[in-house]
Amino acid sequence: MTSISSLSSAFTGDDPGNRLFGPVPDVVGQSTSDADHPARVGFFTDTSVCIGCKACEVACKEWNTLPMDGADGRVDVLGLTGESYDNTGMLGANSWRHVAFVEQSRAVDLPMPTVGRPGDVGSPRPLAEPPVVHAEVPASATTAEQTAPQQTQSGDREIRWLMSSDVCKHCTHAGCLDVCPTGSLFRTEYGSVVVQEDICNGCGYCVPACPYGVIDQREDDGRVFKCTLCYDRLTDGLMPACATACPTESIQFGDLDELQARADARLAALQADGVEGARLYGRDESDGVGGVGAFFLLLDEPEVYGLPPDPVVTTRDLPSMWRHAAAGAAMAFGLALSAFAGHRR
Amino acid sequence: MSAEVGAEMGVSLPGAGWRRADGAPAQRREGRRRRRAGDDPGVSMVEEAEFTSYYGRPVIKPPVWKQPDVPAYLFLGGAAGTSAMLGALADMTHRPALGIAAHRVAAGGALASVGFLIHDLGRPERFLNMLRVLKVTSPLSVGSWVLAPFSALTTATAGAQLLGWFPRLRRVTGAVAAVLGGPMTTYTAVLLANTSVPSWHEPHRELPYLFAGSAAAGGGALCTVFTPVDEAAPARRLAIAGAAVELAMTHRVEHGHGLVSEPYRIGRAGLLLRTARASTAAGTGLLLATGRRRWGAVAGGALVAAGSALTRFGVFDAGMTSAKDPKYTVEPQRERARAREAASSPGEERAGG
Incomplete structure (x- = not known):
């Protein structure tokens, strides 16, 4: 899978093919000699249409037979958190999709940076032209509501509810994959990153290597687990379980190129419509992990959703x-040698 | 990207004025006082800075590595590495008593180090999978390929010496083990630094020297303890020199990296590192003053070795602290992103100022 030349770049730092860091046009091609591999696939999670139903979480648990776990990842614990409707808490060995719930409010007398005249604060948004969510779905009143479906007014405050289904990012430069000493983690022909559970010896190195805190060890098992992008379903021509179950097409699965184009169009539509704070996360291939296979449209800063604002693969x-x-080892040698110089006592 | 969006839409307030609406626990974790990088701890606080997280949960996953397994593995492996160097050099300079002690410390440390590493695995029975591939992007893979021959060679050398077998061959195995002893002292530093744990990754230029110094102190000190004083001079000198490097590099790691240096000074890690410093300094003083007497060598050596071990426990603990609190992940990344955005739109800045 990996050639000698790719090995040496980690030692020498000479990395013309961006094997350690930077944009990679064909991440699958980098780890295979098979020119006829399938296109890289991934997820585009459009959080602006997420309704927090957790169908993705349930479908994932069902398909992958993941054990029940609490918000701290412990198995067979109910673990209610009091953190809005989120009792999953985080991604981990037993939760490969995690729907984040963020309740926000702001005073309505703030200068509104959105649409309408200054006096119109909090009034229903004028939507002259219903925005297009994506090409296949005809624009309608329903899609019009989808520009800010998570937002409403309550008394003198405007409130909104951010919901976002988080998942393994299947990075272009995956820290977990780089540091795995057994070769248990590997890059599939679809560009996803998967753990071979029959190889993993539970060393746990991938856990702190991931800049997103995705992969984790299952305590009673010892091995690590994470989203496989439903590798078993992909090889049978099926969509991943979460994307299949999502009722609002917040989770979209497909070829990464196509998803990126769709996401750019969606972002432009939202911005044209005056939706504040909309941004793509993980779309930029020049970022610290070379772009990701599962990227997001967010409505606030990444850290609000528990995502790192500027992740960088540690291998850089x-x-x-x-x-x-090497210099430190040479220094130790030097110290030992000089200790033998001089007097015998 | 977010700055562009903000500028286009004329957003004047950060996050368009949105604040978390819900419960107290999450709120209390926000709005921390932020220290500016390089400031004296506890003296000058800058204005209240908004720090956002998802209910105070960590962004990265804290390592699942156990204590004392992993810090003990770091200490023993490093001490064994420098002991193997002492052993080989003692053989070459005809110091039989130092050679015996050093080879035994090297073998014992290496075997115990392997034991701790295997015990820490989630599936210990699969430890041989470590040698399934060699990946230079994985410090643990490289380390396994150093540790495996190192422990085999040091054990063979010490065993042959004990039994009086193969006097020539064991000098060769001892010499090869000494060469592997170099990487043994520093690969564990790369192992920790090559993670997303902020307080391990940021000082990635200093940690290898800290670990090499600490290994020299630990290995030298242990050999000083187990060697009669008339042959122990090289071990003693190595312990003193290593301790000096260890103290200097620990100070740099504790103070050189702004916010992510903070975990090295607070809580359990701070206590461990302060104790380590006191122990190492006292031990070094004893070795310098009374190292030529047996009791001084034993007491001083024990203190320096304890200081070396405590340093590894402290470094390990500081990393755990930085992984568990999202501020150490979010704030430096946020600052980095801000700096990059400012650099990419200098015209705007000038117009404003």
């Missing part, structure tokens, strides 16, 4: 670390 700095490790 590995050549520098190896150089300093």
Whole structure:
């Protein structure tokens, strides 16, 4: 799978093919000699139409036979959190989809940066032209509501409810994959990153290597688990379970190129419609992980949803670390040698 | 990207004025006082900065590595590495007593280190999967390929010495083990630094030297303890030099990286590292003053070795602290993103100022 030349770049830092860091046009091609591999697939999770139904979580648990777990990842615990409607808490070994719920409010006398005249604060948004969610879905009143469906007014406050279904990002430069010492983690022909459970020896290195905190160890099992992008379903020509179950097409599955184009159009539509704070997360291939296979449309800063604002794959700095490790080892040798110089006592 | 969006839409307030609406626990974790990088701890606080997280939950997953397994593995592996160097050099310079002690410390440390590593695995019976591939992007893979031959060679050397077998061959195995001893002292630093744990990753340029110094202190000190004083001089000198490097590098890691240096000074990690410093300094003083007497060598060596071990426990603990609190992940990344955005739109900044 991996050639000698790719091995040396981590030592030398000489990385013309962006094997450690930077944009990669064909991430599957990088790890296979098979020119005829399928296109890279992924998820576009459009949180602006997420209704927080958790159908994705349930479908994922059912299909992948994941054990019940509490909000701290412990198995067979109910674990109610009091954190809005979120009792899943986080992604982990037993939750491969996690719907985040963020309740927000603001005073209505704030200068409204959105549509309408200054006096119209909080009034229903004028939607002259219903926006297009994506090409296949005809524009309608329903889609019009989808521009800010999570927002309403309550007394003197405007409130909104942000919901977002988080998942493994299947990074272009996956920290978990880079650091796995057994070769248990691998890149599939679809560009996703999957754990081979019969190889994993539970060393746990991938857990702190992931800049998103996705992969985790199942305590009673010892091995690590995470989203496989339903590798077993993909090989049978099916969509991943979560995308199949999503009732609002908040989770869209497809070829990554196509999803990116769709996401750009959706962002433009939302911005034209005056939806504040809309941004794509993980779409940019020049970011710290070379772009991701599962990217998002968010309505607020990433950290509001528990996502890192500027993730960087740790392997970017590995050549520098190896150089300093070599110098440190040489220093230890030097100290030992000089300890033998001089007097016998 | 978010700045562009904000600018286009004329958003004047961060996040368009949205604040979390719900319960107290999440609110209390927000709005921390933020220290500016490089400031004296506890002295100058800057204005209240808004720090956002998802209900105070960590962004990254804290390592699942156990205590004392992993810190003990770090300490023993490093001490064994420098002991193997001492052993080989003692063989070459005809110091038989130092050679015996150093080879035994190297073998014992290596075997115990392997034991702790295997015990920490979620599936210990699959430990041989570590040698299934060699990946230089994985410090644990590289480390396994260093640790496996190192522990085999040091054990063979010490065993042959104990039994009086193969006097020539065991000098060769001892010499090869000494060469592997170099990477043994520093690969564990890369192992920790090559993660998303902020307080391990940020000082990735210093940690290898800290670990090499700590390994020299630990290995030198243990060999000082187990060697008669008339042959222990090299071990003692190595312990003193290593301790000096360890103290200097720990200070840099504790103070050189702004917010992510903070976990090294507070809580359990702070206590461990302060104790380590006191122990190492006292032990070094004892070795310098009374190292030529047996009791001084034993007491000083024990203190320096304890300081080396406590340093590893402290570094490990500081990383755990930084992984569990989202501020250490979010704030430096947020600042980095802000700086990049400011750099990419300098015209706007100038017009404003």
